[in-house]
Amino acid sequence: MIKIKNKELKKPIFQGGMGVGVSLSGLAGAVAKAGGAGTISAAQIGFLDPEFDKDPFEANLRAIKSEFDKARKISKDGIIGFNIMVAMQHYEEYVRAAVKAGTDFLVCGAGLPVDLPKIVANAMEEMDQSVEAPALAPVVSTEKSARVIFRYWEKKHHCAPDFVIIEGPLAGGHLGFAKDQLSYYTFDVYEKEVRNIIKVCREYAARFNKEIPVVLAGGISTKEAADHAFSLGADAIQAATRFVTTYECDASDAFKKAYLDASKEDIILIDSPVGLPGRAVRNKFSDTIMSGGRIAPVRCRGCLKNCRPDKIPYCITDALITSVTGDAKNGLVFCGADAWRCDHLEYAEDVIESLLS
Incomplete structure (x- = not known):
């Protein structure tokens, strides 16, 4: 025990x-x-x-x-x-x-x-x-x-x-x-x-x-x-x-629904702003980032060390808050490999x- x-x-x-x-x-x-x-x-x-x-x-x-x-x-x-x-x-x-x-x-x-x-x-x-x-x-x-x-x-x-x-x-x-x-x-x-x-x-x-x-x-x-x-x-x-x-x-319910609706092919790897790989559900946001797009940070809330707001492709705080509060298409939806289950x-x-x- x-x-x-x-x-x-x-x-x-x-x-x-x-x-x-x-x-x-x-x-x-x-x-x-x-x-x-x-x-x-x-x-x-x-x-x-x-x-x-x-x-x-x-x-x-x-x-x-x-x-x-x-x-x-x-x-x-x-x-x-x-x-x-x-x-x-x-x-x-x-x-x-x-x-x-x-x-x-x-x-x-x-x-x-x-x-x-x-x-x-x-x-x-x-x-x-x-x-x-x-x-x-x-x-x-x-x-x-x-x-x-x-x-x-x-x-x-x-x-x-x-x-x-x-x-x-x-x-x-x-x-x-x-x-x-x-x-x-x-x-x-x-x-x-x-x-x-x-x-x-x-x-x-x-x-x-x-x-x-x-x-x-x-x-x-x-x-x-x-x-x-x-x-x-x-x-x-x-x-x-x-x-x-x-x-x-x-x-949010929308965040949970992203899991419920995901197929095995929707589980992808995406780079975080500080260079670490992360696993997430594919959506409009991830497609934009993975195709080389950039979503400029509106403000810096000091979340991660070694993060340079003027260089990063997106703000991970903004992206995670967006999804967890209800907009699971335009935010980052982190997940495990078996989310599709x-x-x-x-x-x-x-x-x-x-x-x-």
């Missing part, structure tokens, strides 16, 4: 964090109430705040606290955490805000969270000493990245992750692979990578005399895929795409049951 902040995870499933605004308090709270681990995406989390355009940073800080409190109210004593990308501007400030909000766990990817333990420790020093620190989980995609994080945390912070999420090449949104790697990693090839990452986790678990559960993510949309993940040695699975077409998902709306509890029954 996986324990997070002394709470038992009743169902071995994590709901993946999806931004902007796809997994907020509604979805995360529902998943946690059903026994899984609900994850709130911190990516531009305050986009509905009336002051967001004026000061997105402060709006996001307020929303981290308010969304967590709402999710906690829904889930009662369920497990609620945050996904905070290392690539985000103000990453450290958002981590501290999540810790102070009372998050049960932090999942950090889109970069190597090498200093996450230090950031959390500093935040904890400013709090009531009776409060327990959140569980920390890096997202890795290769054995190499796993070893880098484990070695760094051991050397600099004298600790190891509390659990690890392996995100495979079939995942949605920003991917931790170059495009040529996505073609290289066939099912069999990546299965070997997964086993190697798990071996690293078990090695450090023995070294630190602690459990380090492994959560496998990417393309897990059926019970067969979930069963296979467990057969590889995973302690839990992470699913995201299947939770989009739930009644509790925080995205979604054919009806269901409840989050039913998704969990279908994957783990």
